[in-house]
Amino acid sequence: MKDFDNRISNSRISYMREQEEERLIKAVANQFGYNYVDLRGVTINPEALNIISVDVAHETEMLPFEMKRKNLSVAIHNPNNEKTQATIKELEEKGFLLNIFMTSASSLTHGFNRLEDIKSSKAVKHGLLDIDPENIERNMKRLRTVESVEKLILNIRTINSARRVSETLETIFAGAIGLGASDIHIEPEETGIRLRYRLDGVLQDVMDLENMIYKRLISRIKLLSGMILNKHNEAQDGRFSINVSEKEIEVRSSLIPGAIGESMVMRLLDPSVASFSMESLGLNDDMFKVMEQELARPNGMIITTGPTGSGKTTALYAFMRTTHKPGVKIITIEDPVEYKIENIVQTQVGVNYSFASGLRSILRQDPDIIMVGEIRDREVAETAVHAAQTGHLVFTTLHTNSAVGAFPRLLDLGVDPRVMGSSINIIIGQRLVRKLCENCKEEYQPSSEEKGLIETILKTHPNHPPITNDYKLYRPVGCKVCNDSGFRGRCGVFEAIKVDDAVEEVVIKDPREHVILEAAKSQAIPTMPEHGVERVMRGETSLSEVSRVVDLYSGRHMSKNNQGQAGDLDNPTSEKETLEPNSDDEFFKHIV
Ligand SMILES: [Zn+2]
Numbered sequence: 001m002k003d004f005d006n007r008i009s010n011s012r013i014s015y016m017r018e019q020e021e022e023r024l025i026k027a028v029a030n031q032f033g034y035n036y037v038d039l040r041g042v043t044i045n046p047e048a049l050n051i052i053s054v055d056v057a058h059e060t061e062m063l064p065f066e067m068k069r070k071n072l073s074v075a076i077h078n079p080n081n082e083k084t085q086a087t088i089k090e091l092e093e094k095g096f097l098l099n100i101f102m103t104s105a106s107s108l109t110h111g112f113n114r115l116e117d118i119k120s121s122k123a124v125k126h127g128l129l130d131i132d133p134e135n136i137e138r139n140m141k142r143l144r145t146v147e148s149v150e151k152l153i154l155n156i157r158t159i160n161s162a163r164r165v166s167e168t169l170e171t172i173f174a175g176a177i178g179l180g181a182s183d184i185h186i187e188p189e190e191t192g193i194r195l196r197y198r199l200d201g202v203l204q205d206v207m208d209l210e211n212m213i214y215k216r217l218i219s220r221i222k223l224l225s226g227m228i229l230n231k232h233n234e235a236q237d238g239r240f241s242i243n244v245s246e247k248e249i250e251v252r253s254s255l256i257p258g259a260i261g262e263s264m265v266m267r268l269l270d271p272s273v274a275s276f277s278m279e280s281l282g283l284n285d286d287m288f289k290v291m292e293q294e295l296a297r298p299n300g301m302i303i304t305t306g307p308t309g310s311g312k313t314t315a316l317y318a319f320m321r322t323t324h325k326p327g328v329k330i331i332t333i334e335d336p337v338e339y340k341i342e343n344i345v346q347t348q349v350g351v352n353y354s355f356a357s358g359l360r361s362i363l364r365q366d367p368d369i370i371m372v373g374e375i376r377d378r379e380v381a382e383t384a385v386h387a388a389q390t391g392h393l394v395f396t397t398l399h400t401n402s403a404v405g406a407f408p409r410l411l412d413l414g415v416d417p418r419v420m421g422s423s424i425n426i427i428i429g430q431r432l433v434r435k436l437c438e439n440c441k442e443e444y445q446p447s448s449e450e451k452g453l454i455e456t457i458l459k460t461h462p463n464h465p466p467i468t469n470d471y472k473l474y475r476p477v478g479c480k481v482c483n484d485s486g487f488r489g490r491c492g493v494f495e496a497i498k499v500d501d502a503v504e505e506v507v508i509k510d511p512r513e514h515v516i517l518e519a520a521k522s523q524a525i526p527t528m529p530e531h532g533v534e535r536v537m538r539g540e541t542s543l544s545e546v547s548r549v550v551d552l553y554s555g556r557h558m559s560k561n562n563q564g565q566a567g568d569l570d571n572p573t574s575e576k577e578t579l580e581p582n583s584d585d586e587f588f589k590h591i592v
Contacts, residue, residue: 021104029102032079037101039065039075039111048072049115051096052087055163060084063103063111072096075103075111116165116216117223132170137244139174146197149175150207157210165216168209172217173242175206176268177249183268183366185329187345188214188261194343198366203327218255218262225253233257234352235361254364258347259337265365276318282491284531286463286524290426290496295322298368300425301388303375305400310549311432311492312397316371319395320344323369332371333358349373355380363387372396381413388423401551402528403429403497404513404520411511421504429495429528431549433541437482441474441539450543453552457533460557462524465537474539493535493550495528517556529555 022038029036048067057063060083066073072091076084079102092098103111143149149171156167172195176184181197188194192208209217222229225238235256242249250269255262283291294302302319304312313334320330320341330341335349345365349355355372356379362370363383374397375381388394400409406427411417446454450473458464476486497503497520506519517527526534532546546552 018104018106021106025102025104025107032102034076034079035099035101037065037073037075037103037107039063039103039107039114042066044111044114051091054115056087057112057115060087061108062087063108063115065111070095070097071099073099073101075101075108077103077105077108113216113219116220117229132166133242133244135167135170136174136177136242139171140178140244143171143175143178146175146179146204146206149179153207153209157213165213165220168213169217169220177242177244181268184264184266185366186214186217186264188258188263189343190260191342193261203329205326214261218264221253221264221266222255225251225255227253227255232262233350235358237361237364252364254361256331256345256347256358256361256365257350257353258345263345263347263365267366276314276321278318278322281315281318281494283494284463284526284534286526287494287496287531290498290523290525291319294426294498295319295393297393297425299388299391299393301384301394301396301423302426302428303396303398303406303424304428304430305398305403305406306430307399307401309432310430312430313373315428315430315492316395316397317341320369320371323393328368329366330369330371331362331365331367332373333362334371334373356383359383359387363390363392367392369393369395374399375413378414381410381415385415385419385423388425389419398427401429402513403427403495404516405429407507407511407516408513417504417508417511420507421499421501424499426496426498431493431528431532432490433493433532433535433545433549434485434487435489435491436474436476436539436541436545437479437486437488439481439488440477440479440486442477443472443539444475446471446473446543454533454536454543457529457552457555457557458537460521460555461526461530461534463526464530465534467537471537473536473543475542475544487541487545491535491540493528493532493546494526495531496523496525498523498525514556514559518559521556527555527557529557 026036042065044065048064051064051067051072052062061077061081062084063075064072065075074088074091078084088098088100139152143152152171153168156164156171172184175181176197179197179199181199183198185196185198185203186193186209187196193211193214195206195209196203197206198204219229222236222238224240226240227236227238235254237252237254239250239252242251252267252269254265278288278291304315306312320332324330324341324344329345331345331347333347333349333355335355337346337348347353347358347362349358355374355376359370359372359380360383370387370392372380372384372394375384384394384396398406398409400406410420455467458467478484478486482488497516500523502519502522503516506515528550529552532550532552533543535541536543536546
């Protein structure tokens, strides 16, 4: 029997591949004179499962799986288990004719899951948990701190209890009720399974759960909530109730698929109780201050605009990093998830998880901040506006050429101009320009045309760099350092329009772009041409580079009041193209 112990009980077996395990069990069964069965390949008879209790099944490592009158087929894992032998004897004394099969640990686990499914389904039918309300009640009185919840769950981990999943779940509920939490969050992350409670409106870490217990907990909660067990790529919602202290506490559960695993949030309705930093984005000083204020606001929408590859998503990631603090839940819906940020629930659109449906599910996940990869249609626009109006900070992007261009786009998407003021905080426009290579850039005397254009643009810049009589500009040359391109790295050129009363008023009355720009003038935020030229004046990039991605011939500096001496560049009407993100770029290298 020592041989058996060595071969079966040795933990090394758990690392063996499934097929090898099955082969080994087959051989051992033969030695013992038993049959062999893989429970994954047979129909497990619920009637047979009912012969023994879940506890006994776990304790004895056995599972009855087929019954015809008194003929009972039983799968066992370890013939040396004394409890197994005792139960076999007991069943024989009850008059059962036993047909004993040996089965592998993984096969038995499959059987146990089926057993739990069936037992739990009955509980679901009755609308009650098959967990012990008395245990919850007993524990909720003594679980008064998050630490005590963790301690008890860790304690359950050490006891080899057949009710381990139930007891863990009971403790999670007992702790939540005892502490007066409004929500229970179970979130799989790369580093572990995070359990959090929302207490007094702020999320608080409880502990990391084991991966094994997480999967079973999710299955159990799915069953309890009436969700479909085998769907893993769809958002699901459900509800159930717990009866404790003569109260029926309703639990509304919400499940969303994630990059790592399913994320579960349970809201408790107790009837008696009511890396990419902002600094590295390269905002100009004025804009930086504006963004600091905007990111500190508790709700509303922050929209970044620009063509593909203009760094919109990167900016959103910087916003998330800035607002990401303990006690704040951020959920994203992206297409696809581009970068992983620790402690943020990131989800990805899929076949049954669109921006619109995903956003609705996310709203039920109790977030503080939501990042929506892109507003593409009316439904998403409406849901995002609704989210922003119901206490969430929403970060999103729109595919338009400028910040002001977002207004007609949103109107096209059916957003009521009268709700823009209450739902949209700020709209940002951005481009990426290449930075001149510091090793080879060359100073030169700008032409009168260039000077004319620069000075026209800077005239409307609310806080422009000094314009001296003999200022110089820089142009690219090319060297070894920059692979002869003359440029090295990229930086952002930004603009923004805050949706204040003045802007909201014109959006309702006369939403022409130049009218909106005029209304926003008092906000003292530079436009993209203004910020771009500021960068040119600082020698960070060249005028032709800015002109390549930003239309320098449109904007408020071209309005009648400011028009005058705008000169011609070589190719002012050339097609404005943008660069695709390049991992070598300095602009991106911090966030990976
Ligand atoms: Zn160079």
